[in-house]
Amino acid sequence: MSAPGTPAPARRAARWLPLAPATTLLLLFLAGPVAYCVWLAFTDTQLTGQASASFVGLANFRRAFSDEGFRNAVVLTVVFTVLSSVVGQNCLGFALAALMRRASRPVRTLTGTIVIGAWVLPEIVAGFLLYTFFNRRGTLNAILGQLHLPAQNWLFTLPILAVSFANVWRGTAFSMLVYSAALAGIPRDITEAAEVDGASGPLRFWHVTLPMIRRSIATNLMLNTLQTLSVFGLIWAMTRGGPGNRSQTLPVFMYDQAFLKSLIGYGTAIALLLLLVGALFSVVYLRLMRDEV
Template sequence: MRRPSGALSPVRALLRGLPTLPAVILLAVFLAGPIGYCVYYAFTNMQLTGAGTTRFVGLDNFTRAFGDPDFLNAVWLTLVFVIGSAVVGQNTLGLALAVLMEKATKPIRALTNGVVIAAWVLPEVVAGYLMYAFFFDQGSLNSVLGAFGLPQQNWLYTMPILAVCLANVWRGTAFSMMVFSAALNDVPQELLEAAEMDGAGPWQRLWRIVLPTIRRSIMTNLMLITLQTLSVFGLIYTMTRGGPGNKSETLPIFMYQQAFQNSLIGYGTAIALVLLVVGALFSVVYIRLLTLEDD
C-alpha cells in the first residue's frame, strides 16, 4: 500500500519530534506526575497525623464531600466569587476602562494605567493586607463614610464575600484592561467613522461594531480570568481566612483547611480534584462558545 503523498514516514516523524522531547519529559515529570499523585491520593484515606496505613477507599472522599454542607457552601461561594469578581467585575470594568482610555488624554491615560497595573503586580498577600486595611471596622472605607456622616460597619464581618469580590476586582482588572486595549486597536476605524456619519451614537457603535469585532478577545479573556479566579487563595485567606464562620470559604480555602489544618490529605486532595474538574468544565464551555463563533 502506497503512503499518501506528503505523508511522513514514522522514522522521519519521530526525528522531527525529537526537539520537543525535553519539554515533553519536563511536562510529564512536573505536571502530569503531580496530577497523577493527586488523583491517587483522592481515592485514599491519607492523613498527615494520627493515621495508620494509607489505604484505598474508592469514592468515599467524594461521597463525603457531596454530602457535606460545608463543601456545598464552598462550591456555591466559589461560583459567586468567580461570577461576581471575574465574569462580571473584571471583565466589565476592564472593558470600560479600555474604552475610556481610548478617548482620554495622555496624562490621564498614563496615570490610570499606572494605578490599575500597580494593583495587578502586587503580590496576592500584599494586596490582601491592603484590602483588609480598607474594609475592616477601623479601616479607610469607614473613615471616608464617617467623614460624610454615612453609616459604618465591619464589612469583613457583615459582607465578607462582597468584600473579597471587590478586592479581587481591584487587583485583577488590569489584565482585562490590557487584553481589551490590544483588541480595540484592531477595530477598523473606518467602520466607526462610517457609523458615526450615519448617526450612530457611542452606545450603538459600541454594541453593534466594537463588541462583535472583539468577541473572540472577550471569550478568551473570560476563560483566562475565570481559571485564575478559581485558584485565588492568598487574597481571601489574608482578608478573612474564609470567615466569619464559613461565609467567605471558597473551595481553595476549604481544601486547605481540610488537608492541612484537619490533616485529611486524602479528603483535601479529592476537593482539589473537584476544583480541577470545575476549571476544566469552564474551559470546555468557553472553548465551545469560541467554536460556535467560528461556525
C-alpha cells in the same frame, strides 16, 4: 535532517528526538504530580495519626457531595467568581479601556500606572492592603465617618462582597489590557462609516464594537474565570474564609480540610472537583469562541 535513504521509522524518531528533554521534564514535574494527586483522591491519606493509607474508591467524592461545608463553598465560589470576574473585572476592565481611548495622555499614563500597580502586587500583599481598607478601624470607615455615614465591620457583615471587591481591584488591569488591544484593532473606517450612516453611540457599540471583539471577550472571561477560581492568598489574608465559613470558597475549604484538618485524601478530592469546575467553564467559553468563527 535525515538522509534520503533513512527508513521512515528512523525519520520519525529523529523528528521527535529534540522534544525528548522537554517531554521528560513535563512527565516528571507535571504529569507525575497530577497522577499522584489523582491517586490520593481515592485514598484516606492523612498528614498525621495514620500508619498507612488505604484505597477508598469514591468515598471522598460521596463525602464531598453530602458535606454541607462543601456545598456552601461551591455556592460562595460561584458568587465570588461571578461578582469579581464575570461582572467586576470584565465590565470595569472594558469601561477603563474604552475611557482611556478618549482620555489625554497624562490621564492614560496615571490611570494605567494605578491599575497595573495593583495587578503586579503579590496576592498576599494585596490581601493585607484590602484588609486594612475594610477593617473596622480601616480606611473605608474613616472615609464614611468624615461623610457622617454609618460605619461597620465590612469583613464581618459582608465578607464575600469585601473579598470580591478586593479581587476586582487587584485583577482589573488584565481585562483592561486585553480590551485596550482589542479596541485598538477595530478599523477606524468601520466605526466612521457607521457614524456617517447615523448610528448612535449605543448602536455602534452593540452592532460594531461588540461583534468585532467577541473573541477577546470570551478569551478574557475564560482566563479571568480560571484565575478567580484558584484565588486563595487574597481571601486567606483578609478573612481566612470567615467569619465562620461565610467567605470560604473551594480553595480555602480545600486547604482547611487537607492541611488544617490533615485530611489529604479528602482535600485532594475537592481539588479535583475544583479542577472539573474550571474545565467546565473552559469548555463553555471555548464553545462560544468556536461558534463565532
